[in-house]
Amino acid sequence: MINKTVSGVQEACQGIKDGMTFMLGGFGLSGIPENSIAELVRLNVKDVTCVSNNAGVDDFGLGQLLQKKQIKKMISSYVGENAEFERQMLSGELDVELIPQGTLAQRCQAAQSGIPAFYTPAGYGTEVAEGKESREFHGKMHILEKAFEADFAFVKAWKGDAAGNLVFKGSARNFNPNMCGAAKITVAEVEELLPVGVLDPNQIHIPGIFVQRIFQGEKYEKRIEQLTVRKRS
């Protein structure tokens, strides 16, 4: 067993520099690497490019990095929940590349899998296709999209073990598995870090080979963006 355990978030973030490209898992605020984001805020790393489906809300998630103007460029599919993000984007302070959600996931997956580029029909005939190669397959037009190149991937899982194996919970899985192994270094934070042998190999979602550093997060706020409930009748 190759031990991937680090002492905590500070050791997990060693080697982080200004100008790097990060991938961050999560959909909305669900399944975001809360502890790693807090450390990026504390380190005050600047001019970074972030690949993340969303940009958090004003005071939580990636919104905290935006508030401190640490982000140079965001690559996302949907940014509707963040007023500061919209302000920085419309004023030109922040460079934003909006891309289709499935393309975002597949560009992560391609990086993980050693596939440099792929064709997808998503975005053909739209702004997204501008400057990209297009080609017809089976009578339908597709555009060429490239794998991401990132320095660090920060993912969050429910359970993990010292070997770096990960298990996710519910819809907090989202982009996290696709980002594992898609950057030079993958940092996984987990709610519960277990000794090897406890997790059933049949139930592991991401094998430890895709993870370089793993630690148990100190605490998880798990903020809910849109609390919707029904009344008990």
Next chain:
Amino acid sequence: MALTKEQIAQRIAKEVKDGYYVNLGIGIPTLVANFVQEDLDVDFQSENGVLGMGPFPFEGEEDPDLINAGKQTITTLPGASFFDSAMSFSMIRGQHVDLTILGAMEVSQNGDIANWKIPGKMVKGMGGAMDLVASAENIIVAMMHTNRAGESKLLKECSLPLTGVKCVKKIVSNLAVIEIVDGSFKLLERAPGVSVEEIREATEGNLIVDGDIPEMQF
């Protein structure tokens, strides 16, 4: 009378057939789930990685690790599954989802759709909409026929940045059910009490009216 948003959802629910996997967009489409006949076996897919979505949770039973694409807390039904985003879009681009229902700001008479950006004003992003419209065989758009200023949203050509080209097959608006046929809007049904003339007036694109147009049934 023009339909309410709930009535638009109710009319669209009639398009949902037994055995369908259905993806619902944010807004009016989300309401469709409330009106699908209970005796049908239908699975709802949420692009953030859920198949077999159930209703909203009871108060106190919400789980931050279980949300839909609109970031709302949800539940799952027996037989549900969770998966990652890449697999979710394999279901969508791979045409394993039978029906996609989404909102639109504009639709053109050749089936182009715009729903993700108003340059200089509103930039929220496309989310999964571009993947959905590029791949789905069966797309129904839920929308208001006109904007707040009374201007048509069913146009000859979209004025806003496109989400997809030649992909919309059917529209259910607050005034009408319309099919896109050979580069025109073909009127299929009228909202109760709404005349063909009112629909024609609210439609900038080419509207085909063939024979008597029935009122919608719910």
